[in-house]
Amino acid sequence: MLAFVIRRILWMIVLLIIISFVTFMIFSVLPSADPVLLRAGRNASPELVKSITKTLGLDKPWYVQYGKYMQNLVLHFDFGYSYQNNISVRAQIMDRMPATATLAFGAMIIWLLIGIPIGIFSAVRRGTWADKSAMGTALVFISAPVYWLGLVSLYLFSKDIGVWPIFDGAGTYPTSGNIFTNPVAVIQSLILPWLVLAASFAAIYARFLRGNLTEVLGEDYIRTARSKGLGERRVIYKHGVRSAITPIVTILGLDLGILLGGAILTETVFNIPGIGRLAFDSIQKSDLPTVQGTVLIGAFFIIFLNLVVDIVYAFLDPRVRY
């Protein structure tokens, strides 16, 4: 097991390097807008443009730029400075991380609490009217784009512009403090985003678990469990759900990894100052260092959680051995 983990960590480092390189190349070869010109302002003199290019280090060949970037990153854990306002990218990311993490974990808890019971219920009562309506509703939430759902929820439920003002709306995430220092305000502002983000995931997990559990309940060991005279509840949970839940753990890890890189659409529509919104803003402004930083953080979480999930899987399924 230890050798496996070490191997995977080394591979993670390789992947991150490749990703940083690809991001860099995309920016250099196919930039959408010129960050120097954006910063220079309209009618800037060619001399000014040249001066800014030099300040930002963009006059050097691409491999020198990339080399410098990686050197700073690896030796000093320095992600560089934003082209726009010269703020340290690392500081920005650290500052935004709590909001994204709170959004991701909170949504995760909610979608598990909703999706898993519904999935089990639907599998056990397969074919009944209750099952059909649950799965139909799930399909609606899976199909609804998160941005649309977010806007609709604001127009329906937000305290300032909603038809039924119940929840805090967009922009209510406190400007200072996080879940630990300012729990009430943070939680209140995130209820609607949590529900919106959780909605489609809960639906996916419910359908997925229903499918898995239905399949598992047809397995021979379920028949054995029943033939031992075990109560049906024990059969379904201890024997059925226990088997059906392991693939869910896998996708849960991956989903969490993606969300920790920033739920861009949710953060944008609800104006939550997280990594997702940072990525969105910096992409719009062609701010390469910040974009690179958010991409790497997102990639890191995905890869890392992938590894965590694989390790956890070994504990869940004794047949798996590394």
Next chain:
Amino acid sequence: MAPLLEVKDLSVTFDTEDGRVQAVDKVSYTVESGKALGIVGESGSGKSVSSLTVMGLTRFFSNAIISGEVLFEGRDLLKASDDEIRNLRGNEISMIFQDPLSSLHPFYTIGDQLTEAIRAHRKVSRAQAMDRAVEMLGLVGIPEPRKRVAGYPHEFSGGMRQRVMIAMGLINDPKLLIADEPTTALDVTVQAQILDLLERLQRELDTAIVLITHDLGVVAEVADEIAVMYAGRVVERGQKDAIFAKPRHPYTWGLLRSIPRLDQARGDELVPIPGRPPSLINRPHGCAFHPRCPYVQPDHMRVVPPLEPLADDAAHLVACLLPEAQRTALWNELKAGGTPEEARARAGVTSAGPPVVAEGSQAG
């Protein structure tokens, strides 16, 4: 003495999208306390479904239609409540299955699964249950049981796993153990060991056994009584010796003739039963075996043969429309090594029906 288990006119139909599947059709048999019944038939003969119904496991299929009686110690299990029958399952009546790898939960140790079986029916502590589990593992012949009880199913060999299944089946001292194809997934040498084990345990613990198999060779050792099933019906039933010495149904003949025997002449060919088992949705009219029977007569296609005792042996029942005398003659010819055609000619049975066809469904 009243039989331990009495199955009377049990019918099980499944209402599926493709049609009604008549899995079990008015099946009757009994099992005496401490004795072994072998149920023999091909896949699709209904042998497993009838046993699953005895266990009450068919109730979990929402499209199952069950009728008849299943009397266990005089009590009709079909009328029992879900809770009542659950108390019997794993406790008074146990069942073990064909594939021990898929029949054991891969994520729990066999110790956990064994103790679970105990604690479902007995109020004992974990430690006590574990002791019993270890004891049972020893009983079924697993070496170092105290150590192996912490192992996972995938860490055992096929034969060992089946022993574990048997241990699990017997752990609560059931009165009846149903073994559904317990050796089919194992190789021949291990098969023999398992059968020996079953026989030994049956004698030691005085458990009644129903042994379901497609292989007559398997029941030859263990069974006291044999029931042969075809297309959801019992076609022949009787004491083991009677069945082996004087079988009276063409299907049984076919089964016996297709087993290699030590006392057969070397050059003799094995005679398989031609054709395939019939569809249970569109079963042949009349005698279900008629499309594959070399001795079929016209009215066999219309009349369902009743299961009736032989004149000279009330404990031996056969469901065939051929006159008994003819059947005796036919078997004598077959026993001597003749092919069905030769036997037919020599016994004077006219070939009135169409020759054997490949498919099962027949109009007529």
Next chain:
Amino acid sequence: MSRRSLRYALVACMMVALSLAVAACGSSNSSSTSGSSGGGSKTVPTGKKGGSVTVLSAGDVDYMDPGQMYYTFGYQVGYSVQRSLYFFSPKDSTKEIPDIAAAAPQISGDFKTITIKIKPNIKYSPPVNRAVTSADVKYAIERAFSANVPNAYAVGYFGDIVGAPKTPTNGVKQISGITTPDPQTLVIKLSKPSAGTVYAAMVMPITMPVPKEYASRFDAKNPSTYNQNVVFTGPYMVKNNSGGQLTGWKPGKSISVIRNPNWDASTDFRPAYLDSWEVQEGNNDAAVASKRILQGQSLVQGDGAPPAQVLQQAVNSYKSQLSFSPSGGTRYIALNTKLPPFNNINVRKAVIASFDRNALRLTRGGAIVGPIAWGYLPPNFPGFKESGGLKAPSQFDYLQSDTGNAQLAASYMKKAGYPSGKYTGSEKLLTIATNADPGKKTAEVAQAQFEKLGFKLNFREVPQDTLYTKFCGVPKSDYIVCPNVGFFKDFVDGSSLLVPTFYGPSIIPANNTNWPLLNDPKVNQLVQTAQGTPPGPKRDQAWANVNLAVTADAPAVPFVWDNQPIVVSKNVNDVNDDYSNGPFMAFLSLK
């Protein structure tokens, strides 16, 4: 003025369009309030002192550093926390009034020397605390020429100062043409007689004073870190710590603004009723933001205008909360006058004559947004009246019809050598449009119009930033049509609108804004004349002449002089700053 506000509005509109499937941002109907409401004399409401508002914006200020500030939203915040030499009162947004300066400047007869007196009692916020001197303004201008403080317009508008470097300097260097005989006097010597333009440009943030002894250590770094440590002269300041670091500015998140304890109300035309205000950033969805403002309390608009749907709602149900501020510029479809087919003036005239400019205006909201443009000086701008006002002068027959004159267009095409009256070339004309509404819709309507005349377009939709930095702003990219351009004033003088856009020497290889690539010696001469004319009616007429000459060259299809809609909450007395086209925080009060 640049297009940051436009861009955010475009992005926001894209979001709305995607999610709500909004009908074309052009909603016709309703009573039109054509003509701008803004500029010219106005009464400014007063209210009670105290209270706080929140400004909802999508993006952040570009900079806090007045030397680098150049986008509208930066201005909207900047002019309430800083004071420049001259500025505009909302009472009359075309009249330049003294702010840090004590009075209008003295301009020498040869138009090469400007002498300005500074008010003696304007103090910096903590931690600097002392009074502003002329040396501070000198330093502020000098630092804008250094590479450490990249300023886009320093060379353009202040390059005529004697000794002003042409290339960004390494570190802040003295400029010999700026002298300070005493702490209250500033003297600027020019190498050309362009005092009129320079004076007009003194409203820009470059003249906001910067204390050298405090700022020089920040300016020594490249890029300067003064941006994070700015000190303030306005009635308000961004919260900072004792060292001067702006703790109240969380980039991308919020700006926390409080009263400047050292501000003296008697020196300022700003009343500063509010006790504090906050900018809440990240409101990317303009529909949600404007609805929040309309239905909520103590909220005002930042950098995003209400999209068409919400604007309609505001006109119908929230009229008292809606106002319009003239953008101070023109939107047009630029035609590349250097490449075929539009290097032929008759082809250009044909295009303009054929266009339904009302349809173009409709994509931006219709008549409610402003009058159909024919020239390049908007209403209430000096030179507008002199050019002929709202109606295009009769010599421009191709601009007489709002909806297009197909016959006239055909006749121009014939003159250009296309006897059928339609273009017969087969090549596709490179057209770079924006991919976000409402600009996208405008471009698509334009495409249909071009096709009526037989042109085929190679139509490419790209993000707004890409449009400017890679295509339309780069002459070498060989675009033929740029349908989504517009130019808005940097200050109230014809030079600000006509020089960067139609003057030959203004053409630069990148970030170019003379999109038609017009280089007409006649126009160039008229520009130089106007530059040298002293401020007053003669100057206005001179710029009007430039305007007319440019229009005669038919370099583009102008279609609207638009007004920026601005919304505030019900309990806010709104006063707009027409310079930044947003609420003027230093004038706002609660009801």
